[in-house]
Amino acid sequence: MALVARHSHQDNSLSEPGSRRAGHPATGPPCSAEFHPGFAPASEAVDEVLYKGAHSAPKSGFEGSAEDGTSPADWLKVRDITAVDIVGIATDHCVKATALDAVRAGFAAHVLLDYTAGVAADTTHRALGELREAGVSLRPVR
Incomplete structure (x- = not known):
């Protein structure tokens, strides 16, 4: 099973000076980091995408959630992973x-x-x- 996390910044307060970390997508207007085009062939094997960072700048994929709000830990445990x-x-x-x-x-x-x-x-x-x-x-x- 494949579970992937991606940034989904929705909170304009993240665009305050000094709030952007290297390697993260620009924040400000609602945006979502797109996967690299080279990932496209593998994307068909993805079972769930977790979105993190809607209103904060988290580092851990475990701080995200599936589109239905399920936490990563719960998503994995329900599947006996x-x-x-x-x-x-x-x-x-x-x-x-x-x-x-x-x-x-x-x-x-x-x-x-x-x-x-x-x-x-x-x-x-x-x-x-x-x-x-x-x-x-x-x-x-x-």
Whole structure:
């Protein structure tokens, strides 16, 4: 099963000076980050899209919800899913937050390192240490 998170900013207060983080879509008028065109072939395998950031600037995919309002943890538990593979940008921010929230919610979390990218080497190194300490599995894919 594939569950993906994407930003959906609706709150104009996020466009205040200093509120935009690197790598995030511009905020202001209601907008939704589109998936990269290269993701199109894989999008057919997506079972649910979670929207995060409608009124805040969250990092974790577990802070989002499905269109019907279902939380990610509930969506996974209803389907008897006990482990999650996590990929994305940025390893040291959103990926880290999602993996830590997955563990807190009772899931086994695996970060697929070949499909992540960090913002900076030092913060990525620290994040990987935090993930290991929390019991997150860090897996190369290749």
